[in-house]
Amino acid sequence: MIVTRMDGGLGNQMFQYAYGLYLASQHQTELALDLNSYQTGPQHGYVLDRFQITGKPLNSQYNQRIPQRYRAQPAKTSFAWLPSNLPDWNLPDWLRPSVLRRVKERPFGFHEKYLKASDDSYLVGYWQSEKFFPGMRDELLKQFTPKLKLSDASLRAIELMQTVPSVSLHIRRGDYLSNAETARIYEQLSLEYYHASLQRFAAERERVQVFIFSNDLPWCHEQLRLNLPTHFMDHTQALSAHEDLIMMSHAACNVIANSTFSWWAAYLNNRSDRTTFAPARWFCPGTLDDSHLPCPAWQLVAAPQSTHQRAA
Numbered sequence: 069m070i071v072t073r074m075d076g077g078l079g080n081q082m083f084q085y086a087y088g089l090y091l092a093s094q095h096q097t098e099l100a101l102d103l104n105s106y107q108t109g110p111q112h113g114y115v116l117d118r119f120q121i122t123g124k125p126l127n128s129q130y131n132q133r134i135p136q137r138y139r140a141q142p143a144k145t146s147f148a149w150l151p152s153n154l155p156d157w158n159l160p161d162w163l164r165p166s167v168l169r170r171v172k173e174r175p176f177g178f179h180e181k182y183l184k185a186s187d188d189s190y191l192v193g194y195w196q197s198e199k200f201f202p203g204m205r206d207e208l209l210k211q212f213t214p215k216l217k218l219s220d221a222s223l224r225a226i227e228l229m230q231t232v233p234s235v236s237l238h239i240r241r242g243d244y245l246s247n248a249e250t251a252r253i254y255e256q257l258s259l260e261y262y263h264a265s266l267q268r269f270a271a272e273r274e275r276v277q278v279f280i281f282s283n284d285l286p287w288c289h290e291q292l293r294l295n296l297p298t299h300f301m302d303h304t305q306a307l308s309a310h311e312d313l314i315m316m317s318h319a320a321c322n323v324i325a326n327s328t329f330s331w332w333a334a335y336l337n338n339r340s341d342r343t344t345f346a347p348a349r350w351f352c353p354g355t356l357d358d359s360h361l362p363c364p365a366w367q368l369v370a371a372p373q374s375t376h377q378r379a380a
């Protein structure tokens with residue numbers, strides 16, 4: 069069994085799932101998803117169940133196999149004749165379930181050793197690189213297909229994206245500004261980054277149309293001045309955020325933010341003519357290693373910092 073600890077929003081969940089799926093396929097075993105973090109810190113919510121994934125939430129009967137520090141509540145023995153407050157370490161070996169081996173991402177970023185993690189591993193990390201799941205793209209394209217039909221508005225947007233040279237442009241604000249620790253780590257993308265990316269794509273194409281995705285659309289309405297037909301995708305809500313990701317994956321061009329959410333939209337884009345522009349720098353200098361985040365075919369854009377409004 070491979071168990072991966074799910075944590076964070078949809079983009080993070082997809083990375084955690086993909087790495088776990090890779091290891092499970094290597095060991096020909098099942099993948100289980102530990103959702104305990106959403107009991108103690110439910111600010112994001114588990115939303116991976118919107119997709120046709122084969123991994124299942126970890127059954128509570130296996131709770132004692134999780135390393136102690138990650139359990140939502142102290143595990144209770146299933147042996148009624150034992151005192152309920154008896155700690156695990158007092159149990160004889162023949163009664164104590166084997167604890168999964170913790171594999172923690174330390175430091176952040178890809179290292180070859182993680183591909184050799186053994187069966188019966190408990191994965192703790194973010195695993196933000198396609199190098200954590202080599203050879204899995206076809207399977208991930210299949211599993212990250214929505215369970216339910218998309219809304220009519222999303223289907224109409226996808227139809228339009230497929231008939232014109234379309235650009236999905238993702239602007240991430242929210243906690244990138246409001247959370248001091250997050251703002252310290254993540255590079256603040258300037259609007260020049262987005263303009264530079266659009267100029268590269270539109271220079272060789274006619275009839276380009278832009279589709280804006282953001283967690284702060286009112287700000288985008290005020291600040292974005294594009295000389296191209298522009299659609300602000302405002303029909304989705306937090307519980308249907310996966311529809312944004314799927315819509316973005318159908319565009320001819322993805323201009324992504326330094327966000328795992330739009331990273332996955334670009335990765336799942338299966339168009340033969342797809343183009344992806346990504347920020348040359350993901351994290352602020354001296355924080356985290358972003359060298360393994362971009363995919364090989366992506367074009368990196370190093371836009372000058374702006375004295376005007378930042379997009380992030």
